[in-house]
Amino acid sequence: MKAAIDRSDAKPSLTAEDWARAALDAMAAGGLDAVAVEPLARRLGVTKGSFYWHFVNREALLRAALELWEKRETEDVLARVGDEPDPYARIVKVFKEANAGYRSGRLYLAIAAAEDNPLVREFVQRVSERRMQYLVTCYEALGFDAARAQHWARFAYATFMGNLQIRRDTPALMPSGAAFNEYLKLMIKTLIPRTGVDDLAAAERPVAIDGAGTGTASHRSDELNTEKSS
Amino acid sequence: MKAAIDRSDAKPSLTAEDWARAALDAMAAGGLDAVAVEPLARRLGVTKGSFYWHFVNREALLRAALELWEKRETEDVLARVGDEPDPYARIVKVFKEANAGYRSGRLYLAIAAAEDNPLVREFVQRVSERRMQYLVTCYEALGFDAARAQHWARFAYATFMGNLQIRRDTPALMPSGAAFNEYLKLMIKTLIPRTGVDDLAAAERPVAIDGAGTGTASHRSDELNTEKSS
DNA sequence: TTGCGTCCATACGCTCGCGTATGGTTGGAT
DNA sequence: ATCCAACCATACGCGAGCGTATGGACGCAA
Numbered sequence: 028m029k030a031a032i033d034r035s036d037a038k039p040s041l042t043a044e045d046w047a048r049a050a051l052d053a054m055a056a057g058g059l060d061a062v063a064v065e066p067l068a069r070r071l072g073v074t075k076g077s078f079y080w081h082f083v084n085r086e087a088l089l090r091a092a093l094e095l096w097e098k099r100e101t102e103d104v105l106a107r108v109g110d111e112p113d114p115y116a117r118i119v120k121v122f123k124e125a126n127a128g129y130r131s132g133r134l135y136l137a138i139a140a141a142e143d144n145p146l147v148r149e150f151v152q153r154v155s156e157r158r159m160q161y162l163v164t165c166y167e168a169l170g171f172d173a174a175r176a177q178h179w180a181r182f183a184y185a186t187f188m189g190n191l192q193i194r195r196d197t198p199a200l201m202p203s204g205a206a207f208n209e210y211l212k213l214m215i216k217t218l219i220p221r222t223g224v225d226d227l228a229a230a231e232r233p234v235a236i237d238g239a240g241t242g243t244a245s246h247r248s249d250e251l252n253t254e255k256s257s
Numbered sequence: 258m259k260a261a262i263d264r265s266d267a268k269p270s271l272t273a274e275d276w277a278r279a280a281l282d283a284m285a286a287g288g289l290d291a292v293a294v295e296p297l298a299r300r301l302g303v304t305k306g307s308f309y310w311h312f313v314n315r316e317a318l319l320r321a322a323l324e325l326w327e328k329r330e331t332e333d334v335l336a337r338v339g340d341e342p343d344p345y346a347r348i349v350k351v352f353k354e355a356n357a358g359y360r361s362g363r364l365y366l367a368i369a370a371a372e373d374n375p376l377v378r379e380f381v382q383r384v385s386e387r388r389m390q391y392l393v394t395c396y397e398a399l400g401f402d403a404a405r406a407q408h409w410a411r412f413a414y415a416t417f418m419g420n421l422q423i424r425r426d427t428p429a430l431m432p433s434g435a436a437f438n439e440y441l442k443l444m445i446k447t448l449i450p451r452t453g454v455d456d457l458a459a460a461e462r463p464v465a466i467d468g469a470g471t472g473t474a475s476h477r478s479d480e481l482n483t484e485k486s487s
Numbered sequence: 488t489t490g491c492g493t494c495c496a497t498a499c500g501c502t503c504g505c506g507t508a509t510g511g512t513t514g515g516a517t
Numbered sequence: 518a519t520c521c522a523a524c525c526a527t528a529c530g531c532g533a534g535c536g537t538a539t540g541g542a543c544g545c546a547a
Contacts, residue, residue: 040494057373060290065534075536076495085535139426140370143287155427178440181423181430182447188422189415196369197385200411210408217412217447270513270524295504305506306525315505 041071043081043091050092055134059141062089086146093150096138100154104131114168118183118219121162122211125187132191159184169219183218271301273311273321280322285364289371292319316376323380326368330384334361344398348413348449351392352441355417362421389414399449413448 049071053061064078064085071077082088108120125132135154141147162180171179194201202210279301283291294308294315301307312318338350355362365384371377392410393403401409424431432440 058288058370063534064536073494074496075534076497078495079536080494136370139422140288140366142425151426155423156430159427159430174436174439177432178443181440182416182444185419185423186412186416188419189417190419192369192418192422193385193411193415195372196381197389200386200389202407206404209404210411213408214412293504294506303524304526305504306527308525309506310524313506 041073041077041081044095045071046078046081046088047091047095050088051096051134054092055130055137058137059089059144059147062092064088089144089146093138093147096134097150097154100131101157114165115219118162118165119215121165122183122187122215122218125191129191129194133195136191136195179218179220186214186218271303271307271311274325275301276308276311276318277321277325280318281326281364284322285360285367288367289319289374289377292322294318319374319376323368323377326364327380327384330361331387344395345449348392348395349445351395352413352417352445352448355421359421359424363425366421366425409448409450416444416448 046067049067050062053063053067053070062085064075068075068078078088082091104124108117108124111117111120135151138147139151139155142151159180162184163176166176166179167173169176190201201207276297279297280292283293283297283300292315294305298305298308308318312321334354338347338354341347341350365381368377369381369385372381389410392414393406396406396409397403399406420431431437
């Protein structure tokens with residue numbers, strides 16, 4: 028009855044990326060100082076001897092983890108939505124992805140909380156600015172001028188970040204099911220206004236001016252069957 | 258020339274609240290695990306011997322600090338705006354206070370980042386829910402029904418929290434001066450809609466129905482001379 | 488078989504923070 | 518003057534994490 032040891036995916040040696048992944052997991056769960064060599068080694072079923080073969084010290088692991096994070100953040104998140112031609116749909120997708128996933132959002136909050144570490148701060152700043160820049164281009168594609176696009180992008184990004192915070196700190200205040208879809212619809216409708224009717228100086232630009240073509244696209248904020256995993 | 262020791266406010270013994278204040282400062286700067294006995298003692302110019310006279314252990318200090326924080330949060334922040342009769346002006350004040358102060362916001366982010374600690378989580382949850390509840394009543398006073406008030410309050414609160422995050426993580430993306438006032442004006446105008454013209458189901462309620470009187474108050478979102486200390 | 492490089496275990500010293508034990512120094516009441 | 522309590526310093530043991538120094542075990546090529 029002694030089950031034969033399955034050698035298929037047991038432990039064919041660890042790689043540096045395995046350590047980086049584990050470091051990110053620990054980060055999401057316990058913050059920066061959860062990225063500790065000995066606890067991680069125990070969790071991976073090895074000892075420190077393994078770690079100090081792959082990395083020179085703890086900071087090297089932290090850097091590897093942050094680089095892996097930045098790579099995921101830019102490749103996966105943005106590249107997956109980047110092929111959407113309609114800027115309106117792009118923003119909607121970002122919002123839906125962000126509020127559905129929550130896992131990467133939670134990781135962001137954990138990493139950003141350690142902004143006192145200069146290395147962490149460097150990565151967080153880059154990732155955050157890139158996200159914002161993406162939103163800015165979306166709003167510019169919708170016909171907003173640079174200043175207005177900046178404001179709306181910041182507005183939307185702040186709302187998105189705040190939703191992550193609410194979901195983490197007071198999950199009871201974040202609705203689910205139909206109420207969540209209503210909430211999402213409200214935010215989307217509010218944060219992506221029709222270009223000429225936006226806010227201040229309403230009569231300045233009568234309608235979408237930028238020749239992006241896709242300007243007054245579908246604008247159907249229904250079929251919001253989000254809600255993947257909590 | 259040996260200057261006489263100024264006995265006025267030198268060190269007439271420390272109180273437990275002194276320790277709690279120092280703990281909150283440390284928390285804002287370095288997170289939860291910056292609330293360490295010996296480092297705090299060094300910063301206060303004493304030794305651990307002093308600490309363990311006032312508190313039984315580290316957790317007692319943490320609890321005292323969190324209680325002090327909750328007290329500040331409810332007394333100072335809410336009580337200072339609570340005497341404003343107009344609900345519209347109340348929301349505006351909350352937004353302006355929040356975006357100007359930043360010190361209490363930064364502290365919130367630092368504390369909330371340690372949500373893995375059950376004690377911290379308890380306090381964060383209470384404070385956060387109370388803030389939200391306050392906003393909900395504001396929106397209800399504006400004439401929104403319960404569900405809609407919930408959605409708008411959550412929306413506004415999320416935006417506010419996200420602004421804190423942006424200001425901390427990428428301060429370069431947060432404008433200052435006139436541009437900041439524009440940004441504030443945009444958010445206020447967007448997040449406090451006129452009651453009948455709000456969003457979904459526009460024709461349901463023709464105008465402010467709740468007899469709150471102050472419904473269609475001033476709505477002047479000018480004179481936004483915010484910007485106190487960065 | 489021998490040799491070498493990869494990957495990891497074991498053992499050690501160091502630092503730092505927690506908690507305890509104990510003694511010392513004040514100020515005020517009697 | 519005396520005594521007690523408030524307040525703090527000093528010294529110790531403990532655990533945990535970092536980094537180093539080794540010494541295996543294992544695979545693979547010559």
